[in-house]
Amino acid sequence: MTTTGTDHxxxxxxxxxxxxxxKSYVTEHHLRPITTKEKIIVGATVPGDVELEAVPSDWGPSLTKYRYVYSGDRVMLVDPGSRTVVQEID
Structure with missing residues (x-):
């Protein structure tokens, strides 16, 4: 994994x-997507009432510092400190 700096x-x-x-994890664990009033996209802040899930270690050691939400058939990686979506996995 690599990161590149951006403004946000x-x-x-x-x-x-x-x-x-x-993607296999989502299928095997039958994750239920969350529903929110606003569409969750990269750069957006996840609402405070949405529970952030811990990233499993087999997703890669560099991702365990993030949390995730499953929304609209997409896994969204979230920075837990700011609750900002940093990556979409569709």
Missing amino acids: AAAVQIEPQYRTRI
């Missing part, structure tokens, strides 16, 4: 093998 958040790059693991 570091862009998280996820290697293909970890993307595959993440």
Whole structure:
């Protein structure tokens, strides 16, 4: 994984093998998507009433500092300190 600086958040790059693991996790664990009034997109702040889930270690060691939400068939990686979405995995 590499990060590149931007004005608001570091862009998280996820290697293909970890993307595959993440997609498999979603399927195997039958994750239920959350619903929110606003669409959750990269750069947006996740509402405070939405529970952030811990990232499993097999998603890659560099991702465990993040949390995630599952929304609209997409996994969104979230910076837990700011609750800002830093990456979308679809």
